[in-house]
Amino acid sequence: MKSSVPTPGTRPWFPLEKRPACCEPTPIIEVEQLSLHYGQKPAFHDVTLSINKGCITALVGPSGCGKTSFLTSLNRLTDLIPGCRLSGRIRLDGLDVLAPHTDVIRLRRRVGMIFQKPNPFPLSIKKNLEFPLREHGIKDREQIGTCIETVLRDVGLWEEVKDRLNSPALALSGGQQQRLCMARALVLSPDVLLMDEPCSALDPLSSGIVEDLLVGLRNRYTVLIVTHNLAQARRIADYAALLWIQNGAGQLIEAGTAKQIFEEPRESLTAAYVSGMRG
Amino acid sequence: MAEPVGRNHMPREWFAAVLVWSAAALVTVTFCWLLGDILWHGLSQISWTFLTAPPRNAGREGGIGPIIVSTALILGVCLGVSLPIGVGTAVLLAEFTTDDSLFGRLTRRSLDMLSGVPSIVFGLFGNAFFCKTLGLGFSILSGGLTLACMVLPILIRSTEEGFRAVPADYRLSAAALGLSRTTTLVHLLLPAAVPGLLVGLMLGVGRAIAETAALIFTSGYVDRMPESLLDSGRALSIHIFDLSMNVPGGDANAYASALVLVALLLAINGTASWLAEHWLHRRIVTI
Numbered sequence: 001m002k003s004s005v006p007t008p009g010t011r012p013w014f015p016l017e018k019r020p021a022c023c024e025p026t027p028i029i030e031v032e033q034l035s036l037h038y039g040q041k042p043a044f045h046d047v048t049l050s051i052n053k054g055c056i057t058a059l060v061g062p063s064g065c066g067k068t069s070f071l072t073s074l075n076r077l078t079d080l081i082p083g084c085r086l087s088g089r090i091r092l093d094g095l096d097v098l099a100p101h102t103d104v105i106r107l108r109r110r111v112g113m114i115f116q117k118p119n120p121f122p123l124s125i126k127k128n129l130e131f132p133l134r135e136h137g138i139k140d141r142e143q144i145g146t147c148i149e150t151v152l153r154d155v156g157l158w159e160e161v162k163d164r165l166n167s168p169a170l171a172l173s174g175g176q177q178q179r180l181c182m183a184r185a186l187v188l189s190p191d192v193l194l195m196d197e198p199c200s201a202l203d204p205l206s207s208g209i210v211e212d213l214l215v216g217l218r219n220r221y222t223v224l225i226v227t228h229n230l231a232q233a234r235r236i237a238d239y240a241a242l243l244w245i246q247n248g249a250g251q252l253i254e255a256g257t258a259k260q261i262f263e264e265p266r267e268s269l270t271a272a273y274v275s276g277m278r279g
Numbered sequence: 280m281a282e283p284v285g286r287n288h289m290p291r292e293w294f295a296a297v298l299v300w301s302a303a304a305l306v307t308v309t310f311c312w313l314l315g316d317i318l319w320h321g322l323s324q325i326s327w328t329f330l331t332a333p334p335r336n337a338g339r340e341g342g343i344g345p346i347i348v349s350t351a352l353i354l355g356v357c358l359g360v361s362l363p364i365g366v367g368t369a370v371l372l373a374e375f376t377t378d379d380s381l382f383g384r385l386t387r388r389s390l391d392m393l394s395g396v397p398s399i400v401f402g403l404f405g406n407a408f409f410c411k412t413l414g415l416g417f418s419i420l421s422g423g424l425t426l427a428c429m430v431l432p433i434l435i436r437s438t439e440e441g442f443r444a445v446p447a448d449y450r451l452s453a454a455a456l457g458l459s460r461t462t463t464l465v466h467l468l469l470p471a472a473v474p475g476l477l478v479g480l481m482l483g484v485g486r487a488i489a490e491t492a493a494l495i496f497t498s499g500y501v502d503r504m505p506e507s508l509l510d511s512g513r514a515l516s517i518h519i520f521d522l523s524m525n526v527p528g529g530d531a532n533a534y535a536s537a538l539v540l541v542a543l544l545l546a547i548n549g550t551a552s553w554l555a556e557h558w559l560h561r562r563i564v565t566i
Contacts, residue, residue: 080454082377108457115455119448121467131466132456181452188456 028053028192028222029074034088035249036069036078043069044250046088049241051192056214056223058237058258060230060273065243066250067226068116071194074224075111076104093191109136112185113194117201118177120169120184125161128169128180129187136188151183155213175206182213186221193217195225199232211236230274234262242270317538324535334502337526338518343536345504349419349512350488350543352505353498356423357430357487358480364427365434365483366476372435373442373472374464387436394432401429402493410497417511422498426490430483437482441475442468477555481548488544491516515540 027050036043044066051057059067069078076097078084090097097107120128129148138144148165152158157179161172169180178198185193195214199207215236217223227233233240240262241255254261254270265271272278332342368386376383405425415421445468453463491514499511500521513521519536522529 075455077451077455080451105457105459108455113452113455115448115452117448119446119452121449121452122471132458135456135458135462184456 026053030091032089037085039083042249047252055238057239058233059226061243111192112190114198116197124166126165151187155179155183192222321534321538350515352419353422357426361427368435369438373439390432399492402496406496417499418509419512420508425497426487434479434483437479438476441472445471
């Protein structure tokens with residue numbers, strides 16, 4: 001297919017199936033002693049974690065332990081929250097994410113995000129995808145058309161919407177909206193995808209479709225997914241990390257390969273959590 | 280054997296229903312009566328000549344041509360000034376200040392107080408500032424600017440509410456896609472805030488077009504055709520006031536002018552709604 005389509009920015013862009021496979025234990029994101037406070041209230045404390053390139057890492061833990069806060073600090077969406085303070089270090093491929101001079105617009109182009117609730121813009125299906133492309137400097141109509149078709153195929157939505165690209169995105173079903181949001185994130189060809197419980201607001205059928213898509217992203221994108229669904233984490237993740245509230249703030253209890261976390265947990269808390277005794 | 284549940288509530292329910300219905304009926308009847316009265320007395324006077332001819336014999340005869348032109352000019356100046364300033368301030372308040380910032384609180388508080396200030400005070404202020412200090416004299420410009428000061432608080436607060444009503448999701452997802460604040464504002468938030476803006480505009484225009492007190496001191500009541508914005512011009516509301524209070528035998532034309540005023544207001548409201556709907560549907564596609 002159209003693998004030679006140049007994309008936003010200068011990096012080469014590949015349709016999903018042609019992206020280089022690279023799930024290997026090379027960290028793309030390195031988080032060191034990261035803490036986050038909302039005003040005086042700590043959300044999580046002293047988290048040190050590496051996210052490996054091309055792999056799916058699942059972030060699990062009970063509600064309120066700072067999983068989502070952790071996710072949003074990686075693309076600095078926390079900047080939007082008044083009174084939110086981050087300390088520690090995040091490196092993305094060598095880029096110092098938290099440095100004041102870091103260009104957050106470019107950072108967020110490299111680190112895409114999918115939210116818990118599908119949130120397409122109240123525009124047409126096509127405009128939802130065209131809008132970010134145009135904003136990042138792609139103006140050529142033909143190229144935009146190709147990009148849109150490619151990402152919609154990647155998320156399995158093309159056949160369903162190709163005849164009504166100009167109809168409102170909000171008229172799609174919840175599952176379709178979530179897939180559109182994934183397409184919207186993928187259209188910018190990010191390096192990392194952050195997903196905040198992308199299936200939890202969907203019915204089981206749509207949830208299954210989105211999960212299959214997630215598995216399809218393995219090796220091609222680095223995915224960090226927050227999930228409450230342990231079975232899902234076990235099914236799709238290469239790596240897993242458990243956060244837990246201790247002393248009023250979220251703390252990283254254990255991180256490792258999914259196999260190790262789910263089958264041979266080192267910490268008793270992890271063992272209790274994955275076996276369903278706690279959390 | 281138990282009584283059916285809720286039986287004791289019946290009289291109370293019935294009473295509440297009657298209360299609510301009669302309140303609604305009272306409002307509707309008052310409006311219909313008012314409109315009917317104006318139509319009954321005014322409609323027979325309306326003709327093309329009435330709408331275009333200048334008034335004669337202190338308004339007892341002739342038409343209201345120059346008065347409609349003056350009214351339109353005053354309204355034009357008012358909206359031309361208040362819309363950009365109003366939307367700008369609303370954006371600042373809603374998007375760039377937090378609820379609890381000192382600046383935001385002060386601005387909001389002052390606006391709320393300003394919107395409660397009686398129009399005659401605005402008139403005196405306009406007379407002192409625009410007519411005298413700035414030397415614009417009794418003119419359409421002074422009148423329009425005074426009305427702009429009067430309309431701004433309503434317009435700003437309502438537009439701000441419009442922006443605040445836009446789901447926070449849009450801002451988050453736009454930011455997560457690396458869209459700049461300006462793009463988000465222009466392409467997403469502004470179109471989505473249009474309903475709020477529209478409500479403010481309607482309230483503002485309604486207040487401006489019906490204004491009498493503030494205009495007597497600023498735009499004056501000369502009933503000639505204005506030649507520039509620096510000419511004095513008589514607004515419709517002042518014309519109605521003058522005909523019914525100061526001119527014996529002016530009632531018939533006062534009714535006709537009132538009818539024109541109401542029709543004008545309805546036409547402006549209708550056009551604005553249509554434009555917004557049209558524009559909205561081009562920019563933002565809702566279901």
